[in-house]
Amino acid sequence: MTDQITTTGTRIPLNLAGMSKADYRGSPSTLCQGCGHNSIASQIIAACYELDIVPEELVKFSGIGCSSKSLAYFLNRSFGFNGLHGRMPSLATGALFADHNLKGFGVSGDGDTASIGMGQFKHVVRRNMRLVYIVENNGVYGLTKGQFSATAEQGLTLKSQGTNPYMPVDIAWEALVGHATFVARSFAGDPKQVKELIKAALSHNGVAVLDIISPCVTFNNQDTAMHSYAWGKDHEVALHELSYVPLAEEIMVEYEEGEDKEITLHDGSVVMLHKLERDYDPTDRAEAMRVLEEANRCECLITGLIYIDTEQPALVDIYNLPETPLNRLPESRIRPARETMQMVNDLMF
């Protein structure tokens, strides 16, 4: 990294893309103070800065809700589309065909994904669109003032809503069942892990679902609620200690046989998983399902990289698209030549 020296003599560190951290910032947040989403936005900024991402090469997408609003609070120099409730996946799918070099970055919430958007969520997962799909999961509808969402636990009692009678949707589980190629769960109260997972997700060639428990400080942060800071801190069980090592860097940490696991991502970067209490292999789908089921039973917040498959091609890869982005093809390459018209008419009867 080099530094930029301003006219007043202040040193501003720049990353390899020549950007300062300010180049990754967004508009001031209008969410509540202490909202988990703000913390995630900060980690998105930090991850992109540290990854030397050129902001113009990333495109942001969201649906509707508090989480979706947060799209405006980071990466102002990236294109963004805050679309319809539950319909972010289709929007992103179409847009990302325009330029295959672009990184898709989607932010959704538990209402946006697990209720109105369940269909599109499952299908973007199934298609393996190259898209980071963050669900900022807090168990409630914030903008409409605190109704239960589909991820709220059965028995959750909220002052104005009574007790939730329904079983919750488990987003990580749904992603896994739907053949997601990257499934992670994290906790806004564990910013380091959030950041490392975002970096890994941005290097993944396919859909990367990050179910991040992101407490709603206004409507659902009582200590007993499973989406609260207190509950998360008390019940988090990390599957491993996770660190992302970019392609350019030599792996400096000492590799301990039997203690560490390396997963090489599409762009050559590596995720280092350091063993904590147990062995865990995130390339084993059956094991991933088992661990999620176990988390359900023991009522703990399992976090980390739950599952990864680096073999599946991403959607755009199977379309045999040209090197030049589709949205830069000139007329001569999108309108068939005049000579073909006769041939087409001859194909008719």
Place this chain on the structure above:
Amino acid sequence: MSALQLLEKDDTTKESSYGVNDFSITVATVNGSGSQTSNLTILRALFKMGIPVSGKNLFPSNIQGLPTWYTIRVNKDGFLARREEHEIVVAMNAATFAQDLASVNPGGAFFYADDLKQAANRQDIAAYPMPVKQIARDSGAPSNLRDYVSNMVYVGVLAQMLDIDLDKIYQALNFHFKGKTKPIDLNFGVVQAAAQWAADNLAKQDPFHIEPMDATQGLIMADGNTAAALGAIYGGVQFASWYPITPATSLAEGLLEYLPVLRKDPDTGKNTYAVVQAEDELAAIGMAVGAGWAGLRAMTSTSGPGLSLMTEYAGLAYFTEVPLVVWDVQRVGPSTGLPTRTAQGDLSFVYFMGHGDTQQVILLPGSVNECFEFGWRAFDIAERLQTPVFVLTDLDFGMNQWMTEPFQYPDTPVDRGKVLWEGDLEKMTEGWARYRDIDGDGIAYRTLPGNQHPKAAYFTRGTGHSEDARYSEDPQVWHDNLIRLKKKYETARSYVPAPVLDTQDGASLGIIAFGSSAPAIDEARHQLKERGLGTDFLRVRAVPFTAEVGDFIGKHERNYVVELNRDGQLHQLLTLEYPELATRLISAAYTDGLPLTARLVREAILSNEEK
């Protein structure tokens, strides 16, 4: 002449004599029995004999087993709308035998499979039994194909009895089976055997004949969905997302068939397009909006129920100013309606499609050839205006074969509209803002994802936004933005296709219509003219209306607005647009699921003129 006299005269000159190259054939079969191949073979052979011909499939919403009818009209004068009468009926379905027998016009001919075990007991028609099972058995066709080839028996019998050229039938089969000798020979063998059997066993007792003409020289035969798909390909479609729905499915399938032929990059062999079958219509249009926003020529195709689901995205695309093309191959609504029948019932819905103040741009092709033309033109209009463009055809165009002028190569270059790339932004001295109306036409400049210029990016949202695309709840900002969108809609009038005008000398009445009703109107006008009633015809091709529409209404004291729906939707929109001319507009709307006939148009006009 009073209208009453007109009506009387109408009765005395009722349906002129039908005979040579002027009659209708209806074939009654069981759905799923392969009769479509036989019917298309007859249609195409007649076309190749140079005779103006049309074919309409009146089919049930069913894969196999329900009754289905196919009607062919030959008319030497080129009037090809559906008729309600049939001179020749072919009965292949026991379930509808009695109904089919009763439907033959007096003096007509009735061909029936002799194994149906029902009596053709009418004295006023010629009845011809056909040994369908016997000929099919003798053909040597394997038993699993025998039902299919059975339908070739009536092709052969009709060929013999009506003088349809067997060589032309061979050409039609060769086309249908794409030159594959085995099925061609099998089917043609049955046709020949049936023709020979008819020559040996049937005595001609009816007046109907085919005589070769040269009225189809230079024309092609195609369906509207294929034409639309091809038009889109020549328009440079880059992204299509779709969900199966009758009667729009074959439009997307047309893309899948012809894109690999026409749009592989010759240098690299790469695809310059992508087609995604979506999980539903919500996602189909969502993908197209994403692609359109990111600078691709994006489209989706659907019909009424799918359109209902697309409404929220249509509103978003209108408000965020995203270009895309939506084909609506109309079927009968409301609700699931009649999925396999035709209508023009989505016009008002699409015009207002979206909550709040929404106005959509609509194109209305009036021929299969125009389906092709609007296929490419729609992208130019959408990208120029930065708004969704809806192209409304219908099942009659979309799924039936029509003779039409050959498709014409686009006569204007691709118009990508106001798009700024890196170099453009570099040259701009004043700052760029996504929704700033610099040119005074309501259309601002846009940038596309992938643009690397540090000032290129902006944030698109369905919420209130300022000129520089920031969130805003400011009353003035909201108001100004909506007014600019209104201005843009005014600008649209200079980019959409103008109506087509056809006048008659001394005409006092106006007829206004759109889409597939044109053939019935042309024929009705001819009939009215014969009775001394001249009409001028304005075929509207787009909403918003261009100046010609108002002028036309103003020039005629009474304008009949003819359309295939209950409420007179074009009439509604014209009344909204021209309140001062509303008393000159008379709604002649009708819908029962079938294509319009000349009689319906003629009688709607005459019954009112009589008042």
